Amino acid sequence: MNGSAVHTITALKRWSCADKQLPAVERIKSIHIYDFDNTLFSSPLPNRQVWASGTCGQLQGQDVFHNGGWWHNPQILAATGQGLEVEEPRAWEGCWNEKIVDLVELSMAEEDALSILLTGRSETGFADLINRMVAAKGLEFDMVCLKPKVSPSGELFSSTLAYKQALLRDIVYTYRDASDLRMYEDRPKHTRSFRDFFGDLNRALSSNQNAPRSPINAEVIQVTEQDMNMDPVSEVAQVQAMINAHNAAVVSGTAPPRAIPYCIKRSVFFTGYLLSAPDIDRLKALVRPPTSVPEYEIKYLANNILIAPRPAPRSILDK
Structure with missing residues (x-):
């Protein structure tokens, strides 16, 4: 000082x-x-319904991508909602x-x-x-x-x-x-x-x-954190653009020496119904948490209805 x-x-x-x-x-x-x-x-966060938990951490890391990642890329913030325009x-x-x-x-x-x-x-x-x-x-x-x-x-x-x-x-x-x-x-x-x-x-x-x-x-x-996610299609497109820019820097030699190229890999961890934001808000309105618990210590997880904790077989999907 x-x-x-x-x-x-x-x-x-x-x-x-x-x-x-x-x-x-x-x-x-x-x-x-x-x-x-x-x-x-309410800045968008990586959608945990789209990415594995480890990937969410990677996306937010400062040193994972050549262009800085989620919190350092203006295009992510500009894509909030339906986009800047x-x-x-x-x-x-x-x-x-x-x-x-x-x-x-x-x-x-x-x-x-x-x-x-x-x-x-x-x-x-x-x-x-x-x-x-x-x-x-x-x-x-x-x-x-x-x-x-x-x-x-x-x-x-x-x-x-x-x-x-x-x-x-x-x-x-x-x-x-x-x-x-x-x-x-x-x-x-x-x-x-x-x-x-x-x-x-x-x-x-x-x-x-x-x-x-x-x-x-x-x-x-x-202040209680205000969670928000982007449209999943837009989010995947923005992350793919980040990866493309990073990989181009790796190929051109402008990325740090230890940087490696990335790609998006699809994995199915569970099968279920994903709830829309209005439905999530309606469910949250039914909850009456204890008055002694600060609001910022409560995290609501009502975002899906589980069908199977794995890829569901065709016999279930066809029902």
Whole structure:
């Protein structure tokens, strides 16, 4: 932590992909930070009804594909719903966590609040797309922050968490008159890490008589992850395109030396009826979980009706 560095809104603005002037330091009394994926927006996940569990992990890995994989490929996010051309005019209706959208709109209305959209997606790959998505929804943030290759000061990041903590530190030190901070995050591991981060930050500020600001009342709020899948046909097509690009890089020698080509292999693990999203929602509405259990600890699995835990014989399929 570098509390002695000079923190200005000019320096802080370099973190943001939004073409917007930051408010004056003395004007801001509270800071509101919103994670993007599966907090504000229901980003598609690899469909476990389509892929084996090990394949789902491979698809999301950063180092499996030459082009970075699921979370590093803008075409995956752009294919959400029925694709960019269809979804942008209707603002990706049904893909947002409307409870969080309501909170963002309240932040927009508060003149003394700094609102920030924060995501670990890469600045080079996703800045234009995410700005278009939030604009289509009519949401405005003072800062839209995506992960740069290096920080404005030239710092390299070992992880997404390290990037976010470096940015949070700059925000808190720049807006030194803000007394409250609320942060919304879907991943429990990150929620715990951010709570620890702000605890350590406040202890350091409290123990330093020459600290540039007083401790901040920081609350990291756990948000229930919003699961969503793409259309299976579109998803397989997007994954095949990722594989084609990866394999072309392997053949041309532009992929890492240990990279190997991939192909999609069809395997039947069970036979059953796959339930549609409306039917799944109707089944979930019938469940009354215990009130003592946090919502984010509950995962609904009502997505299929099993016929056989293996490829079904023709005699069953013909019934």
